Amino acid sequence: MFLWEGVSEFVAVAEAESFTAAAKQLGISxxxxxRQISALENRLNTKLFYRTTRKVSLTEEGSIYYRHCRQLQDGLEEAERAISDRRGTPQGNLKLTAPVTYGEQYVMPLVADFMLLYPEIEVTVELTNRQVDLVEGGFDLAIRLGKLTSSSMMAKKLTTRTQYVCAAPAYLEKYGIPHSLSELRHHNCLVGNYDHWRFQEGNKERSVRVSGNLRCNSGFALRDAALKGIGLVQLPDYYIADDLATGALVAALENFQEAEEGIWALYPHNRHLSPKVRLLVDHLASELA
Known part of the structure; x- marks a missing residue:
């Protein structure tokens, strides 16, 4: 056991590049x-990290040691997963994050169903529209919408979404249906967090600046205003699919509609999926599809 002392802490700091983030991940101070890193460096008689007030990075010796420790830790985790799989009762803690609205509507009901299937699993969920750092926050999994920007994570597509520009029939009867992107400047566009709407024109992506008399960071609030005939709105299908089906909202500019975007499960690339994470991802993918 003496040889393992400090190894988990060392690997966590190496991957998080922060003592504080590693401590949060491990659930210790x-x-x-x-103390564990200092004891490990003393035992090896080697400096493993360069430390500054802003960053922690591996020394050359630390990089070599990390590669070996990562393999050993992966092997240990694989051994534990093998026993867990054999036992057939996934258990332990799962921590995930998802966007607020999509999380409330779609992710959390499926997570609750998952917990009924596997009652020995404990789940912690943080619903936020911030792009949280999975390693620093100690998250096993994140649900992300649209185009992915991070290349440091593994990703599995769960389903897709489509963005629609739409309005109530009363608004379109009064102000007309836009047939080109340039016509948007003559319309009252209900705006969310960003005052640019995204489109596809031929093979090119277009970003068009829009404006109107309502700005709100709630998709539900924008949908309500659109249903009342106040203006045009651009929202993902999961907000307005039923309204489009019933005719309460009418789609416009469909020739310029962007291609479907992915809805993704993200997890750190340097760790194999544990059985409980893999089961949850498969459950989400099956139900959301």
Whole structure:
């Protein structure tokens, strides 16, 4: 056991590039992580990290040691997963994050169903529209919408979404249906977090600046205003699919509609999926599809 002392802390700091983030991930104090790393460096008689007030990075010796420790830790985790799989009862903690509205509407009901299937799993969920750092926050999984920007994570597509520009029939009867992107400047466009709407024109992506008399960071609020005939709105299908089906809202500019975007499960690339995470991802993919 003496040989393993400090190894988990070392790997966590190496991957998070932060003592504080590693401590959060491991559920211990930063001081304890620091003591374990110092004891490990003393035992090896080698400096493993360069430390500054802004960043922690591996030394050359630390990089070599990390590669070996990562393999050993992966092997240990694989051994534990093998026993867990054999036992057939996934258990332990799962921590995930998802966007607020999509999480409330779609992810959380499926997570609750998942917990009924596997009652020995404990789940912690943070619903936020911020792009949280999975490693620093100790998250096993994140649900992300649209185009992915991070190349440091593994991703599995769960389903897709489509953005629609639409309005109530009363608004379109009064102000007309836009047939080109340039006509948007003559319309009252209900705006969310961003005052640019995205389109596809031929093979090119277009971003068009829009404006109107309502700005709100709630998709439900924008949908309500659109249903009342106040203006045009651009929203994903999961907000307005039923309204389009009933005719309460009418789609416009469909010739310029962007291609479907992915809805993704993201997880750190340097770890194999544990059985419980893999089961949840498969459950979400099956139900959302």
């Amino acid at each position: 930063t001081a304890q992580v620091s």
